[in-house]
Amino acid sequence: MDNSRRYFLTLLLLATSSISITTSADPPVVSASEPSGVSGPDYTGPSAASDECDPEMVGFELVTGYVYTAPTNMLESIPGTLMLTDCLETCQANDSCQAVNYETGLCVLFSSNADNNPGALSQSQFPVFTIYAQKSCLGVKPCERAWCIDRVQGHRLQGHTKRMVSASSRQHCLELCLGEREFLCRSANYANATKECELSDMDRLTVAGSSAFQSAKGIDYLENNCVDEPVKLCEFKKLTGRILKTVDSVYQDVGSAEECRELCLNSPFRCHSYDYGDTGDMVCRLSHHSRATLSDIQEPYLDVPEASTYELSSCYNVTIDCRAGDMVARIQTSKLFNGKVYAKGSPNSCVQDVKGALEFELRMAYDDLECNVRQQGLGRYLNDVVIQHHDTIVTSSDLGLAVTCQYDLTNKTVSNEVDLGVHGDITPALSEEVIVDSPNVAMKITDRSGSGAVPSAEVGDPLALKFEILDPNSPYEIFVRELVAMDGVDSSEIVLIDSDGCPTDHVIMGPLYKTATSGKILLSHFDAFKFPSSEVVQFRALVTPCMPTCEPVQCDQEESTGELRSVISYGRRRRRSASQSTDDLLLVQSIQITDKFGFERDGKSANSSIAKDTVFIESDSTLGMCINMGEAIVAGTVFLVAQIAIIAAWTFTWQRRRQILKHQEALSVSVSVPGMHGGMPGRADSLCKLYDAGYSRRF
Missing domain, CATH: 2.60.40 (Immunoglobulin-like)
Incomplete structure (x- = not known):
């Protein structure tokens, strides 16, 4: 979409009147009635528009990315509609309405539907995608939510079938899912040719990140929107630079992003993403879609560098049974x-x-x-x-x-x-620098840009592991492989960069890349983490200098949608000539991170920070030897203080015993004067007292 289109949407949102916030206080309830077994396009019973259909049995089925084209059957076009729920309520109140087209700001009502006129339903994805909703008279009482089923044509959820049954139509299959009582049916696959209905206790959200959701010709994927999801403790992931082209709800005059988040968690549908303030001041937009549910839509997002979408990652309900x-x-x-x-x-x-x-x-x-x-x-x-x-x-x-x-x-x-x-007090981190000879290489923990060392960090802080050749005129470049994080207590370890130089899990540690300023600096982004049984995380890596350049390696990185994306990481060894005999250098670095998770503090200072410098000395072996200069200085200082204390104590004792000795000698002389005429015994006794008083014997 071009900029003019973007500004038009913004002006449209600002020109409409304020919208009242509608939330559902009561949880949706699925009726225990059994499906009729006779429904769908070939069903001869009452339609959703007839007087014979109980209004409580009316439900809507959504198809995202499709538009219904039937000009002769159009009942009404309602511009300025900013709520999908308002559009569906308008259709439900109109007995002649069978289906609607909705995109943000426009609601169109029709007196026919795609089941009766299948050729009129076609894809609509550019410049914005449209949501098609069809009204049906169900054989199972739907929940109180605005719609009960999301349908994706030509797709299926693979590998999670809980039960397979035969259904006369697609609507019959969705009724079987809504009326299932042995397990919670979250979705169903319906094969139009074989009439097979596969019921599953999983859906696109629960298996997000896997490859279970696949395209399949002739299969309709049906997702139950009546499922209750945990909403007590939720985590949203920030998706920067993109917002949805079409959303389900637009609220104005929302005071903060936190209020927008609460609107999402308490919406009358399963809200999975929101954005705030990107299409107008104090404008909050909600959607039941996220990247996991938009894999079949081409370019569902609008690229806006300063905007952000917050996607629901996962929610938790926790109960304690005492x-x-x-x-x-x-x-x-x-x-x-x-x-x-x-x-x-x-x-x-x-x-x-x-x-x-x-x-x-x-x-x-x-x-x-x-x-x-x-x-x-x-x-x-x-x-x-x-x-x-x-x-x-x-x-x-x-x-x-x-x-x-x-x-x-x-x-x-x-x-x-x-x-x-979720978040707790985290004690500052310890960082240390490792330097190697020929060339001199430093490894340190920095911020994401690599511009400065980070003296302290919390779990989850955006950090970078920086490898740098200190001499800018060095003819070498470097690559890093076999980067391992180790626990300081029970020797647990996790491989972050494998022997090929590729990240093993891009969520924990990203690929190694050269900075824009220098080809002699490698950075790898990661979020601060720790081991559960220790406050010490030790990084160990093999660094190999190569001349004149290092050859990168192509790594496959799995996206959240399950797709693989190729990334470059500087970790493959370049074939050396016979004259190039530089050995691998082992670099070791430790960092201390503690987690509190909001628990009581243990009395440790939260502002203490200790920096260590570690010098790497290469020996004949490839492993080398590490000498911690900071610890050596501390140990030497302690030793000198101890020696001074011993000398002071010895001097004090010697002076005291010397005074005692003089007093004893005076007594000895006065007592031994008569015995001195006998010769040596008196002198020997006097010498013994001198030795006992602290003088060293001479041999």
């Missing part, structure tokens, strides 16, 4: 979870591994020392729980929970509460 002998933390998530949940003080002993689940739990017995449940007062038990997405390290996406069980011992009733915290 029982007689233990407390159970039960977690429900909106996206398939892979990772683990554990007691913060016992990450290895009180832990539950989770593989591809939407619901999981952690049991913590009161008498189990490994789970470290603490008692605070009479009948009050508490513990700290961490939900960790990665199997090895703690990242900014992880959650900390302070869970409490309170028992009223007088009437035996049980209550519980959950104190949830």
Whole structure:
């Protein structure tokens, strides 16, 4: 879309009157009635527009990216409509309305639909995509939401079929999903040729990031919009430089981005993204779409460099079951979870591994020392729980929970509460610089631009690992491979850059690239992370100088949509000539990061920062030897102070004993004068006293 089109949309949004905020306080309820088994285009029963259809049985089916073209059947065109829900309510109130076309700012009503006139439905994706909604009289009571089904033509959800049944039509298949009682049906695949209906407990959102959603000719994908998602603890990811061309709702006079976020979480549909202030001052736009649900739409976003879209990444509902002998933390998530949940003080002993689940739990017995449940007062038990997405390290996406069980011992009733915290106080990081000879290479932790060392960091802070040849006139360039992060306690480790020089997980560590200012500097972006059992993260990498240049490697990086994108990383060894015999250099760097997750502080200073300099000395072997100069200086200082203290103590003792010796010699002379006539014994006794007083014997 060009700039004039963009400004037209902005002016349209600002010219309309204020819109009242509508939210649904009650959760949607799916009726327990069974599907009729006879419905769809070939259904001879009442239509949605007839008097025989109960208004409570009317539901809408959405098809994004398609437009219905039937000029002779157009009932009304309503410009200035900024709410998809308003458009659907207008159609539902009109008995003649069978379908609508909607894009932001325009609602068009029709007296016919695409099932009766299939040739009239065609793709509409440029310059904006249109949403087509069809009204149907269902055999199962739909939920109270504005629409009950999202349909994607020519696609299916692969590999998650829970049950396969035969259905007479597409509408019959969606009714079977809405009326399913043995499991929560989130979606269905309907094969128009074979009449097969595949019911699934997964949808595009729960399997986001995988390749399960695929194109399939002759298959309709049906997604249940009546599913209740967790909304208590939600994380939104920022998508910079892009906003949706078509949204479901536009609110004006919204005071802040936080209020816009709350509107999304409490919307009358499953809201999955929002933007604020990008199309006008105090304008909040909501959509049930995100990148995971727009993979079949071409260019659904408008490129606006200064704008941002916030996409719902995942939500969690956490409940605490306080029982007689233990407390159970039960977690429900909106996206398939892979990772683990554990007691913060016992990450290895009180832990539950989770593989591809939407619901999981952690049991913590009161008498189990490994789970470290603490008692605070009479009948009050508490513990700290961490939900960790990665199997090895703690990242900014992880959650900390302070869970409490309170028992009223007088009437035996049980209550519980959950104190949830996403961000916590993080102690500053330690950074250290590694220098190697021939050429001299420095490795340090910096900000994303690589302009300066970062003295402290929090989990999730945007950082960069910087490799730099210190001599700008050096004939060498460098590449990095086998970059490993290690735990300082139990020797856990994770490979960040493999032996080929490619990142193993681009979410944790990005590819190595040359800076725009110098070809002798490599940067790799990452967000600060830590291991659950240690506050020390140690980076270890092999750095190889090459001359005159280093050859990059092509790496495949998987996008959030499941697609692979090729990126360049400077990590492949260039074939050397016989005269080039530079060995690999092992660089080691440590950083200290602690997480609090909002838990009580342990008394450590939050502002302390210690910097270390580590000098790499290359030996005959390829591994070399690292000498920590900072620690050596500290050790030397402690040694000198100890020696001075010993000398002072010895001098004091010697002076005191010397005074005592003089007094004893005086007594000895006065007593021994009569015995001196006997010769040597008196003199020998006097010498012994001198030696005992501290003089060294001479041999």
